[in-house]
Amino acid sequence: MKTGKQKQFFIVLAVFLILGISFKVMVLVEGLTEVRPVNAIPPVAGLLCGPVGALACGLGNLIADLAGTFSLNSVLGFIGNFMAAWLPYRLWYLLSEDAPNLHSGKNIFRYCFICLLGAMTVAWILSFGLYLLQGTWLRQIYTYVFFNNIGFSIGLGMPILIVLTSDSVGIQGCNAPERYRFLESGFGKRTVLPVYAGLMILLWVAVEVLERNPEGSPWMLAVSVPAAAGLFLLSV
Amino acid sequence: MTKTENNILLFSITLCWAASYIFIRNLPPDFSSYAYLTLTCGIAAIILSAAFAGKLKNLRKKTWVRGFWLSAILSVNLLLEKKGISMLDPANASFLAALTIIAVPLLQWFFHKRPTLNHMVGAIIILAGLCVGSGFSVRGFSGLGTAYMLGGCVSSAVYTIAVDGYAKEEDPLLICIVQMIFTALTGFVLWYRENPDTFFGLEYTRELLSNIFILAFFSKAYAYIALMFSQKYTDAISVTVIASTEPVVTLVLSLLLPAAYGGGQAFLASSAAGAVLIAFGAVVAGLSFLEDWGK
Numbered sequence: 001m002k003t004g005k006q007k008q009f010f011i012v013l014a015v016f017l018i019l020g021i022s023f024k025v026m027v028l029v030e031g032l033t034e035v036r037p038v039n040a041i042p043p044v045a046g047l048l049c050g051p052v053g054a055l056a057c058g059l060g061n062l063i064a065d066l067a068g069t070f071s072l073n074s075v076l077g078f079i080g081n082f083m084a085a086w087l088p089y090r091l092w093y094l095l096s097e098d099a100p101n102l103h104s105g106k107n108i109f110r111y112c113f114i115c116l117l118g119a120m121t122v123a124w125i126l127s128f129g130l131y132l133l134q135g136t137w138l139r140q141i142y143t144y145v146f147f148n149n150i151g152f153s154i155g156l157g158m159p160i161l162i163v164l165t166s167d168s169v170g171i172q173g174c175n176a177p178e179r180y181r182f183l184e185s186g187f188g189k190r191t192v193l194p195v196y197a198g199l200m201i202l203l204w205v206a207v208e209v210l211e212r213n214p215e216g217s218p219w220m221l222a223v224s225v226p227a228a229a230g231l232f233l234l235s236v
Numbered sequence: 237m238t239k240t241e242n243n244i245l246l247f248s249i250t251l252c253w254a255a256s257y258i259f260i261r262n263l264p265p266d267f268s269s270y271a272y273l274t275l276t277c278g279i280a281a282i283i284l285s286a287a288f289a290g291k292l293k294n295l296r297k298k299t300w301v302r303g304f305w306l307s308a309i310l311s312v313n314l315l316l317e318k319k320g321i322s323m324l325d326p327a328n329a330s331f332l333a334a335l336t337i338i339a340v341p342l343l344q345w346f347f348h349k350r351p352t353l354n355h356m357v358g359a360i361i362i363l364a365g366l367c368v369g370s371g372f373s374v375r376g377f378s379g380l381g382t383a384y385m386l387g388g389c390v391s392s393a394v395y396t397i398a399v400d401g402y403a404k405e406e407d408p409l410l411i412c413i414v415q416m417i418f419t420a421l422t423g424f425v426l427w428y429r430e431n432p433d434t435f436f437g438l439e440y441t442r443e444l445l446s447n448i449f450i451l452a453f454f455s456k457a458y459a460y461i462a463l464m465f466s467q468k469y470t471d472a473i474s475v476t477v478i479a480s481t482e483p484v485v486t487l488v489l490s491l492l493l494p495a496a497y498g499g500g501q502a503f504l505a506s507s508a509a510g511a512v513l514i515a516f517g518a519v520v521a522g523l524s525f526l527e528d529w530g531k
Binding site for chain 2: 019022023167
Protein backbone atom coordinates (compact mmCIF):
# COMPACT_ATOMS: atom_id res chain seq x y z
CA MET A 1 0.00 0.00 0.00
CA LYS A 2 1.43 3.36 -1.04
CA THR A 3 0.02 6.54 0.44
CA GLY A 4 0.52 10.04 -0.98
CA LYS A 5 3.12 12.28 0.68
CA GLN A 6 0.49 14.82 1.76
CA LYS A 7 -1.68 12.15 3.36
CA GLN A 8 1.37 10.65 5.08
CA PHE A 9 2.24 14.07 6.48
CA PHE A 10 -1.22 14.71 7.88
CA ILE A 11 -1.65 11.21 9.35
CA VAL A 12 1.70 11.44 11.18
CA LEU A 13 0.93 15.00 12.28
CA ALA A 14 -2.53 14.01 13.59
CA VAL A 15 -1.22 11.00 15.52
CA PHE A 16 1.63 13.07 16.93
CA LEU A 17 -0.76 15.79 18.06
CA ILE A 18 -3.29 13.40 19.64
CA LEU A 19 -0.61 11.56 21.59
CA GLY A 20 1.57 14.59 22.27
CA ILE A 21 -1.22 16.73 23.70
CA SER A 22 -2.89 13.85 25.60
CA PHE A 23 0.24 13.13 27.59
CA LYS A 24 0.92 16.76 28.52
CA VAL A 25 -0.74 15.91 31.85
CA MET A 26 1.99 13.41 32.83
CA VAL A 27 4.68 16.00 33.50
CA LEU A 28 8.17 14.85 34.51
CA VAL A 29 10.03 18.19 34.44
CA GLU A 30 7.68 21.19 34.59
CA GLY A 31 7.56 23.07 31.28
CA LEU A 32 10.13 20.80 29.64
CA THR A 33 9.14 17.15 29.37
CA GLU A 34 6.54 14.55 30.25
CA VAL A 35 5.92 10.80 29.87
CA ARG A 36 5.95 10.60 26.06
CA PRO A 37 4.58 7.49 24.34
CA VAL A 38 4.49 9.76 21.28
CA ASN A 39 8.23 9.05 21.02
CA ALA A 40 7.25 5.72 19.49
CA ILE A 41 6.15 7.58 16.36
CA PRO A 42 9.33 9.28 15.00
CA PRO A 43 11.39 6.15 14.15
CA VAL A 44 8.34 4.53 12.51
CA ALA A 45 7.42 7.74 10.67
CA GLY A 46 11.02 8.19 9.54
CA LEU A 47 11.34 4.63 8.27
CA LEU A 48 7.97 4.56 6.50
CA CYS A 49 7.54 8.16 5.35
CA GLY A 50 11.12 9.50 5.21
CA PRO A 51 11.60 13.30 5.17
CA VAL A 52 7.82 13.94 5.20
CA GLY A 53 7.45 11.88 8.38
CA ALA A 54 10.38 13.67 10.03
CA LEU A 55 8.91 17.07 9.20
CA ALA A 56 5.49 16.03 10.56
CA CYS A 57 7.11 14.88 13.83
CA GLY A 58 9.04 18.13 14.26
CA LEU A 59 6.02 20.31 13.48
CA GLY A 60 3.71 18.07 15.51
CA ASN A 61 5.91 18.55 18.55
CA LEU A 62 6.00 22.30 18.01
CA ILE A 63 2.20 22.53 17.74
CA ALA A 64 1.70 20.18 20.74
CA ASP A 65 3.92 22.51 22.77
CA LEU A 66 1.32 25.24 22.22
CA ALA A 67 -0.91 23.22 24.58
CA GLY A 68 1.15 24.27 27.59
CA THR A 69 4.94 24.12 27.24
CA PHE A 70 5.68 26.50 24.34
CA SER A 71 8.84 28.57 24.79
CA LEU A 72 12.15 29.24 23.06
CA ASN A 73 13.11 25.69 24.02
CA SER A 74 10.42 24.42 21.65
CA VAL A 75 12.88 25.08 18.81
CA LEU A 76 15.12 22.43 20.37
CA GLY A 77 12.08 20.16 20.62
CA PHE A 78 11.44 20.66 16.91
CA ILE A 79 15.04 19.76 16.04
CA GLY A 80 15.10 16.81 18.45
CA ASN A 81 11.87 15.27 17.15
CA PHE A 82 12.82 15.91 13.54
CA MET A 83 16.14 14.12 14.11
CA ALA A 84 14.40 11.28 15.98
CA ALA A 85 12.69 10.42 12.68
CA TRP A 86 15.32 11.64 10.21
CA LEU A 87 18.24 9.72 11.71
CA PRO A 88 16.53 6.27 11.64
CA TYR A 89 15.60 6.91 7.99
CA ARG A 90 19.20 7.75 7.09
CA LEU A 91 20.78 5.03 9.21
CA TRP A 92 18.51 2.19 8.05
CA TYR A 93 19.59 2.56 4.45
CA LEU A 94 23.18 3.06 5.46
CA LEU A 95 23.08 -0.34 7.16
CA SER A 96 20.75 -2.22 4.83
CA GLU A 97 19.50 -2.33 1.27
CA ASP A 98 16.12 -3.81 2.29
CA ALA A 99 13.05 -1.63 2.74
CA PRO A 100 12.42 -1.15 6.49
CA ASN A 101 10.80 -4.25 8.03
CA LEU A 102 11.28 -6.47 11.08
CA HIS A 103 10.82 -9.83 9.39
CA SER A 104 14.24 -11.13 10.47
CA GLY A 105 16.25 -11.18 13.70
CA LYS A 106 18.95 -9.13 11.96
CA ASN A 107 16.45 -6.40 11.09
CA ILE A 108 15.06 -6.37 14.65
CA PHE A 109 18.59 -5.93 15.97
CA ARG A 110 19.22 -3.18 13.39
CA TYR A 111 16.03 -1.39 14.42
CA CYS A 112 16.99 -1.58 18.13
CA PHE A 113 20.49 -0.22 17.38
CA ILE A 114 19.04 2.66 15.35
CA CYS A 115 16.57 3.47 18.14
CA LEU A 116 19.35 3.37 20.73
CA LEU A 117 21.52 5.75 18.73
CA GLY A 118 18.49 7.94 17.99
CA ALA A 119 17.58 8.13 21.70
CA MET A 120 21.14 9.10 22.64
CA THR A 121 21.19 11.73 19.90
CA VAL A 122 17.89 13.34 20.92
CA ALA A 123 18.85 13.34 24.63
CA TRP A 124 22.17 14.97 23.70
CA ILE A 125 20.57 17.60 21.44
CA LEU A 126 17.98 18.61 24.03
CA SER A 127 20.07 18.55 27.22
CA PHE A 128 23.23 20.08 25.74
CA GLY A 129 21.12 22.49 23.68
CA LEU A 130 19.34 23.67 26.82
CA TYR A 131 22.71 24.05 28.56
CA LEU A 132 24.03 26.21 25.73
CA LEU A 133 20.84 28.28 25.52
CA GLN A 134 20.20 28.81 29.23
CA GLY A 135 23.50 27.98 30.91
CA THR A 136 21.91 25.48 33.29
CA TRP A 137 22.56 21.76 33.20
CA LEU A 138 19.57 19.50 33.93
CA ARG A 139 20.65 15.89 34.11
CA GLN A 140 17.01 14.74 34.40
CA ILE A 141 16.34 16.10 30.93
CA TYR A 142 19.01 13.85 29.42
CA THR A 143 17.78 10.86 31.44
CA TYR A 144 14.05 11.31 30.79
CA VAL A 145 14.49 12.11 27.11
CA PHE A 146 16.77 9.11 26.62
CA PHE A 147 14.49 6.64 28.42
CA ASN A 148 11.33 8.09 26.87
CA ASN A 149 12.86 7.63 23.43
CA ILE A 150 14.43 4.22 23.83
CA GLY A 151 11.54 2.77 25.86
CA PHE A 152 8.69 3.87 23.64
CA SER A 153 10.44 3.52 20.29
CA ILE A 154 11.24 -0.12 21.06
CA GLY A 155 8.31 -1.04 23.34
CA LEU A 156 5.65 0.58 21.18
CA GLY A 157 7.29 1.70 17.94
CA MET A 158 8.52 -1.79 17.08
CA PRO A 159 5.06 -3.46 17.26
CA ILE A 160 3.52 -0.54 15.34
CA LEU A 161 6.11 -1.04 12.59
CA ILE A 162 5.35 -4.78 12.60
CA VAL A 163 1.62 -4.15 12.10
CA LEU A 164 2.13 -1.51 9.42
CA THR A 165 4.59 -3.60 7.40
CA SER A 166 2.58 -6.84 7.76
CA ASP A 167 0.96 -8.51 4.73
CA SER A 168 -2.51 -7.29 5.72
CA VAL A 169 -1.68 -3.57 5.93
CA GLY A 170 1.25 -3.78 3.56
CA ILE A 171 2.64 -0.26 3.93
CA GLN A 172 5.94 -0.11 2.10
CA GLY A 173 8.88 1.65 3.68
CA CYS A 174 10.13 4.93 2.27
CA ASN A 175 12.57 4.67 -0.61
CA ALA A 176 16.27 4.99 0.18
CA PRO A 177 17.69 8.54 0.38
CA GLU A 178 18.85 9.74 -3.01
CA ARG A 179 22.36 10.16 -1.76
CA TYR A 180 24.69 10.22 1.21
CA ARG A 181 26.68 13.28 0.24
CA PHE A 182 29.70 12.53 2.40
CA LEU A 183 29.38 8.79 2.80
CA GLU A 184 29.60 7.62 -0.79
CA SER A 185 32.96 5.95 -0.24
CA GLY A 186 33.30 2.73 1.73
CA PHE A 187 35.73 4.49 4.06
CA GLY A 188 33.16 7.13 4.95
CA LYS A 189 30.52 4.50 5.69
CA ARG A 190 32.93 2.43 7.77
CA THR A 191 34.25 5.28 9.89
CA VAL A 192 31.65 7.99 10.42
CA LEU A 193 28.90 5.82 11.93
CA PRO A 194 31.14 3.91 14.41
CA VAL A 195 32.89 7.15 15.47
CA TYR A 196 29.57 8.94 15.95
CA ALA A 197 28.11 5.98 17.88
CA GLY A 198 31.28 5.86 20.03
CA LEU A 199 30.98 9.57 20.89
CA MET A 200 27.31 9.18 21.78
CA ILE A 201 28.09 6.20 24.03
CA LEU A 202 30.93 8.15 25.67
CA LEU A 203 28.57 11.03 26.48
CA TRP A 204 25.88 8.62 27.71
CA VAL A 205 28.35 6.95 30.09
CA ALA A 206 29.59 10.35 31.27
CA VAL A 207 26.07 11.58 32.07
CA GLU A 208 24.31 8.42 33.26
CA VAL A 209 27.09 6.35 34.85
CA LEU A 210 29.76 8.84 35.94
CA GLU A 211 27.19 11.60 36.64
CA ARG A 212 29.38 14.23 35.00
CA ASN A 213 28.10 17.51 33.61
CA PRO A 214 29.46 20.02 31.07
CA GLU A 215 30.11 22.59 33.83
CA GLY A 216 32.53 20.38 35.74
CA SER A 217 33.76 18.45 32.71
CA PRO A 218 34.18 20.83 29.76
CA TRP A 219 35.59 17.95 27.68
CA MET A 220 31.94 16.88 27.21
CA LEU A 221 31.37 20.04 25.19
CA ALA A 222 34.60 19.42 23.28
CA VAL A 223 33.39 15.88 22.45
CA SER A 224 30.12 17.37 21.29
CA VAL A 225 31.84 19.25 18.47
CA PRO A 226 32.99 16.17 16.49
CA ALA A 227 29.68 14.52 17.44
CA ALA A 228 27.79 17.40 15.80
CA ALA A 229 30.03 17.06 12.73
CA GLY A 230 29.30 13.32 12.64
CA LEU A 231 25.56 13.95 12.88
CA PHE A 232 25.82 16.43 10.00
CA LEU A 233 27.72 13.92 7.84
CA LEU A 234 25.14 11.22 8.55
CA SER A 235 22.23 13.57 7.92
CA VAL A 236 23.02 15.05 4.51
CA MET B 237 4.43 -12.15 9.93
CA THR B 238 7.16 -14.21 11.61
CA LYS B 239 6.76 -15.92 15.01
CA THR B 240 9.13 -13.40 16.62
CA GLU B 241 7.16 -10.47 15.18
CA ASN B 242 3.99 -12.08 16.47
CA ASN B 243 5.37 -12.55 19.99
CA ILE B 244 6.57 -8.93 20.05
CA LEU B 245 3.09 -7.83 19.05
CA LEU B 246 1.39 -9.96 21.70
CA PHE B 247 3.76 -8.75 24.37
CA SER B 248 3.09 -5.13 23.43
CA ILE B 249 -0.66 -5.73 23.95
CA THR B 250 0.07 -7.07 27.41
CA LEU B 251 2.18 -3.97 28.04
CA CYS B 252 -0.68 -1.69 26.94
CA TRP B 253 -3.27 -3.45 29.07
CA ALA B 254 -0.98 -3.55 32.09
CA ALA B 255 -0.24 0.17 31.73
CA SER B 256 -3.89 1.11 31.22
CA TYR B 257 -4.60 0.72 34.96
CA ILE B 258 -2.54 3.90 35.54
CA PHE B 259 -4.93 5.92 33.37
CA ILE B 260 -8.10 4.20 34.58
CA ARG B 261 -7.00 5.12 38.11
CA ASN B 262 -6.81 8.77 37.03
CA LEU B 263 -10.47 8.85 35.96
CA PRO B 264 -12.93 10.46 38.42
CA PRO B 265 -14.20 7.91 41.01
CA ASP B 266 -17.84 8.37 39.93
CA PHE B 267 -17.06 7.97 36.23
CA SER B 268 -19.46 5.39 34.80
CA SER B 269 -17.86 2.29 33.30
CA TYR B 270 -20.42 2.47 30.49
CA ALA B 271 -19.31 6.02 29.73
CA TYR B 272 -15.75 4.69 29.70
CA LEU B 273 -16.72 1.96 27.23
CA THR B 274 -18.66 4.34 24.97
CA LEU B 275 -16.01 7.03 24.86
CA THR B 276 -12.90 4.86 24.53
CA CYS B 277 -14.38 2.49 21.93
CA GLY B 278 -16.12 5.35 20.10
CA ILE B 279 -12.91 7.38 19.81
CA ALA B 280 -10.98 4.25 18.81
CA ALA B 281 -13.55 3.51 16.08
CA ILE B 282 -13.28 7.09 14.75
CA ILE B 283 -9.45 7.06 14.77
CA LEU B 284 -9.26 3.69 13.03
CA SER B 285 -11.94 4.57 10.46
CA ALA B 286 -10.14 7.81 9.63
CA ALA B 287 -6.70 6.22 9.41
CA PHE B 288 -7.86 3.30 7.26
CA ALA B 289 -10.76 4.99 5.44
CA GLY B 290 -9.67 3.47 2.14
CA LYS B 291 -10.25 -0.04 3.46
CA LEU B 292 -13.83 0.58 4.62
CA LYS B 293 -15.20 -0.02 1.12
CA ASN B 294 -14.21 -3.69 1.54
CA LEU B 295 -16.62 -4.19 4.45
CA ARG B 296 -18.94 -7.13 3.84
CA LYS B 297 -22.12 -8.19 5.65
CA LYS B 298 -20.27 -11.18 7.13
CA THR B 299 -17.69 -8.88 8.72
CA TRP B 300 -20.46 -6.78 10.30
CA VAL B 301 -22.10 -9.90 11.74
CA ARG B 302 -18.84 -11.30 13.09
CA GLY B 303 -17.82 -7.92 14.52
CA PHE B 304 -21.21 -7.71 16.21
CA TRP B 305 -20.77 -11.11 17.88
CA LEU B 306 -17.29 -10.24 19.08
CA SER B 307 -18.56 -7.01 20.60
CA ALA B 308 -21.47 -8.88 22.23
CA ILE B 309 -19.13 -11.42 23.86
CA LEU B 310 -16.81 -8.64 24.97
CA SER B 311 -19.69 -6.67 26.48
CA VAL B 312 -20.96 -9.75 28.37
CA ASN B 313 -17.43 -10.29 29.68
CA LEU B 314 -17.20 -6.69 30.83
CA LEU B 315 -20.58 -6.73 32.57
CA LEU B 316 -19.90 -10.01 34.37
CA GLU B 317 -16.45 -8.86 35.51
CA LYS B 318 -17.87 -5.53 36.65
CA LYS B 319 -20.45 -7.35 38.81
CA GLY B 320 -17.87 -9.81 40.12
CA ILE B 321 -15.27 -7.15 40.98
CA SER B 322 -17.86 -5.17 42.96
CA MET B 323 -18.56 -8.24 45.14
CA LEU B 324 -15.04 -9.60 45.68
CA ASP B 325 -11.74 -8.63 47.19
CA PRO B 326 -9.48 -7.22 44.37
CA ALA B 327 -6.85 -9.98 44.81
CA ASN B 328 -9.48 -12.72 44.50
CA ALA B 329 -11.15 -11.00 41.54
CA SER B 330 -7.83 -10.61 39.73
CA PHE B 331 -6.97 -14.29 40.37
CA LEU B 332 -10.32 -15.46 39.00
CA ALA B 333 -10.02 -13.20 35.94
CA ALA B 334 -6.62 -14.74 35.20
CA LEU B 335 -8.10 -18.25 35.07
CA THR B 336 -8.58 -17.71 31.32
CA ILE B 337 -5.21 -19.43 31.02
CA ILE B 338 -7.01 -22.66 32.01
CA ALA B 339 -10.39 -21.87 30.41
CA VAL B 340 -9.00 -21.46 26.86
CA PRO B 341 -7.28 -24.89 26.65
CA LEU B 342 -10.28 -26.53 28.35
CA LEU B 343 -12.73 -25.01 25.88
CA GLN B 344 -10.49 -25.96 22.98
CA TRP B 345 -10.32 -29.51 24.33
CA PHE B 346 -14.09 -29.50 24.31
CA PHE B 347 -13.90 -28.70 20.59
CA HIS B 348 -11.45 -31.60 20.08
CA LYS B 349 -8.40 -29.37 19.79
CA ARG B 350 -5.97 -30.93 22.25
CA PRO B 351 -3.40 -28.58 23.80
CA THR B 352 0.25 -29.73 23.78
CA LEU B 353 1.96 -31.09 26.89
CA ASN B 354 4.06 -27.91 27.06
CA HIS B 355 0.92 -25.80 26.99
CA MET B 356 -0.63 -27.76 29.85
CA VAL B 357 2.49 -27.80 32.06
CA GLY B 358 3.12 -24.11 31.31
CA ALA B 359 -0.48 -23.23 32.22
CA ILE B 360 -0.18 -25.08 35.54
CA ILE B 361 3.07 -23.24 36.38
CA ILE B 362 1.45 -19.89 35.43
CA LEU B 363 -1.52 -20.75 37.64
CA ALA B 364 0.87 -21.51 40.52
CA GLY B 365 2.51 -18.13 39.89
CA LEU B 366 -0.87 -16.42 40.05
CA CYS B 367 -1.65 -18.21 43.34
CA VAL B 368 1.66 -17.04 44.85
CA GLY B 369 1.59 -13.52 43.44
CA SER B 370 -2.01 -12.40 43.80
CA GLY B 371 -2.25 -12.98 47.58
CA PHE B 372 -5.91 -14.01 47.50
CA SER B 373 -7.79 -15.43 50.49
CA VAL B 374 -9.42 -18.87 50.08
CA ARG B 375 -12.42 -17.80 52.19
CA GLY B 376 -13.07 -14.87 49.85
CA PHE B 377 -14.22 -17.15 47.01
CA SER B 378 -17.64 -18.04 48.33
CA GLY B 379 -20.74 -16.36 46.92
CA LEU B 380 -22.20 -14.98 43.74
CA GLY B 381 -19.16 -12.79 42.98
CA THR B 382 -17.09 -15.88 42.14
CA ALA B 383 -19.80 -17.13 39.79
CA TYR B 384 -19.82 -13.78 37.97
CA MET B 385 -16.05 -13.76 37.67
CA LEU B 386 -15.98 -17.35 36.39
CA GLY B 387 -18.65 -16.38 33.86
CA GLY B 388 -16.45 -13.44 32.83
CA CYS B 389 -13.48 -15.78 32.53
CA VAL B 390 -15.39 -18.21 30.28
CA SER B 391 -16.68 -15.37 28.09
CA SER B 392 -13.11 -14.06 27.80
CA ALA B 393 -11.98 -17.53 26.67
CA VAL B 394 -14.86 -17.71 24.17
CA TYR B 395 -13.82 -14.28 22.84
CA THR B 396 -10.20 -15.41 22.38
CA ILE B 397 -11.28 -18.55 20.54
CA ALA B 398 -13.81 -16.65 18.40
CA VAL B 399 -11.20 -14.04 17.42
CA ASP B 400 -8.85 -16.92 16.60
CA GLY B 401 -11.33 -18.20 14.05
CA TYR B 402 -12.53 -14.88 12.63
CA ALA B 403 -9.13 -13.18 12.38
CA LYS B 404 -7.86 -15.90 10.07
CA GLU B 405 -10.71 -15.36 7.62
CA GLU B 406 -11.29 -11.60 7.87
CA ASP B 407 -9.26 -8.45 7.43
CA PRO B 408 -8.05 -7.77 11.01
CA LEU B 409 -8.44 -4.01 10.55
CA LEU B 410 -12.03 -4.19 9.38
CA ILE B 411 -13.28 -6.64 11.98
CA CYS B 412 -11.60 -4.58 14.69
CA ILE B 413 -13.28 -1.37 13.48
CA VAL B 414 -16.70 -3.07 13.38
CA GLN B 415 -16.17 -4.52 16.85
CA MET B 416 -15.27 -1.07 18.20
CA ILE B 417 -18.39 0.49 16.63
CA PHE B 418 -20.74 -2.10 18.15
CA THR B 419 -19.03 -2.04 21.55
CA ALA B 420 -19.36 1.76 21.64
CA LEU B 421 -23.05 1.47 20.73
CA THR B 422 -23.66 -1.19 23.40
CA GLY B 423 -21.85 0.98 25.92
CA PHE B 424 -23.94 3.98 24.92
CA VAL B 425 -27.26 2.09 25.35
CA LEU B 426 -26.19 0.93 28.83
CA TRP B 427 -24.93 4.41 29.68
CA TYR B 428 -28.23 5.96 28.56
CA ARG B 429 -30.15 3.53 30.79
CA GLU B 430 -27.93 4.44 33.72
CA ASN B 431 -27.95 8.19 33.12
CA PRO B 432 -30.01 9.70 30.25
CA ASP B 433 -27.81 12.82 30.27
CA THR B 434 -24.91 10.70 28.89
CA PHE B 435 -22.39 13.06 27.21
CA PHE B 436 -24.03 16.15 28.71
CA GLY B 437 -23.73 14.83 32.25
CA LEU B 438 -19.92 14.78 32.20
CA GLU B 439 -17.59 17.50 33.37
CA TYR B 440 -14.92 17.65 30.69
CA THR B 441 -11.59 18.55 32.27
CA ARG B 442 -8.29 18.47 30.43
CA GLU B 443 -7.15 15.55 32.58
CA LEU B 444 -10.29 13.52 31.84
CA LEU B 445 -9.98 14.10 28.10
CA SER B 446 -6.28 13.21 28.16
CA ASN B 447 -6.88 9.95 29.98
CA ILE B 448 -9.79 9.01 27.73
CA PHE B 449 -7.75 9.69 24.59
CA ILE B 450 -4.81 7.71 25.91
CA LEU B 451 -7.00 4.74 26.84
CA ALA B 452 -8.86 4.92 23.51
CA PHE B 453 -5.62 4.97 21.57
CA PHE B 454 -3.66 2.32 23.46
CA SER B 455 -5.98 -0.03 25.30
CA LYS B 456 -8.61 -0.07 22.53
CA ALA B 457 -7.47 1.05 19.05
CA TYR B 458 -3.90 -0.23 19.20
CA ALA B 459 -4.37 -3.24 21.49
CA TYR B 460 -7.33 -4.73 19.59
CA ILE B 461 -5.79 -4.14 16.17
CA ALA B 462 -2.60 -5.82 17.38
CA LEU B 463 -4.64 -8.67 18.91
CA MET B 464 -6.53 -9.31 15.67
CA PHE B 465 -3.30 -9.23 13.69
CA SER B 466 -1.42 -11.56 15.96
CA GLN B 467 -4.31 -14.01 16.14
CA LYS B 468 -4.31 -14.16 12.37
CA TYR B 469 -0.88 -15.75 12.58
CA THR B 470 -0.97 -17.71 15.84
CA ASP B 471 -3.25 -19.86 18.01
CA ALA B 472 -5.53 -18.95 20.90
CA ILE B 473 -3.39 -20.64 23.57
CA SER B 474 -0.23 -18.72 22.64
CA VAL B 475 -2.22 -15.50 22.91
CA THR B 476 -3.54 -16.46 26.35
CA VAL B 477 -0.10 -17.52 27.55
CA ILE B 478 1.51 -14.19 26.64
CA ALA B 479 -1.50 -12.27 28.02
CA SER B 480 -1.08 -14.14 31.31
CA THR B 481 2.30 -12.43 31.82
CA GLU B 482 0.40 -9.21 32.61
CA PRO B 483 1.21 -9.43 36.38
CA VAL B 484 4.92 -9.55 35.47
CA VAL B 485 4.63 -6.45 33.29
CA THR B 486 2.56 -4.68 35.95
CA LEU B 487 5.24 -5.44 38.55
CA VAL B 488 7.99 -4.07 36.29
CA LEU B 489 5.94 -0.96 35.49
CA SER B 490 5.26 -0.28 39.17
CA LEU B 491 9.03 -0.41 39.77
CA LEU B 492 9.90 1.85 36.84
CA LEU B 493 7.18 4.52 36.95
CA PRO B 494 7.26 7.53 39.26
CA ALA B 495 4.91 7.24 42.28
CA ALA B 496 2.68 10.04 40.96
CA TYR B 497 1.82 7.92 37.94
CA GLY B 498 0.97 4.68 39.71
CA GLY B 499 4.51 3.41 40.26
CA GLY B 500 6.75 3.29 43.30
CA GLN B 501 4.64 0.62 45.00
CA ALA B 502 6.04 -1.63 47.75
CA PHE B 503 8.02 -4.51 46.31
CA LEU B 504 6.70 -7.74 47.86
CA ALA B 505 8.68 -10.98 47.79
CA SER B 506 5.47 -12.91 47.01
CA SER B 507 4.78 -10.69 43.95
CA ALA B 508 8.35 -11.22 42.71
CA ALA B 509 8.13 -15.01 43.24
CA GLY B 510 4.76 -15.09 41.47
CA ALA B 511 6.15 -13.06 38.56
CA VAL B 512 9.14 -15.42 38.18
CA LEU B 513 6.83 -18.46 38.13
CA ILE B 514 4.51 -16.83 35.56
CA ALA B 515 7.45 -15.89 33.31
CA PHE B 516 8.86 -19.43 33.62
CA GLY B 517 5.44 -20.92 32.85
CA ALA B 518 5.11 -18.71 29.76
CA VAL B 519 8.51 -19.89 28.51
CA VAL B 520 7.60 -23.56 29.09
CA ALA B 521 4.26 -23.08 27.29
CA GLY B 522 5.96 -21.35 24.37
CA LEU B 523 8.42 -24.20 23.70
CA SER B 524 7.88 -27.80 22.63
CA PHE B 525 10.58 -29.74 24.49
CA LEU B 526 8.11 -31.95 26.41
CA GLU B 527 6.50 -33.11 23.16
CA ASP B 528 9.91 -33.90 21.66
CA TRP B 529 10.98 -35.65 24.87
CA GLY B 530 7.91 -37.90 24.85
CA LYS B 531 8.65 -39.14 21.33
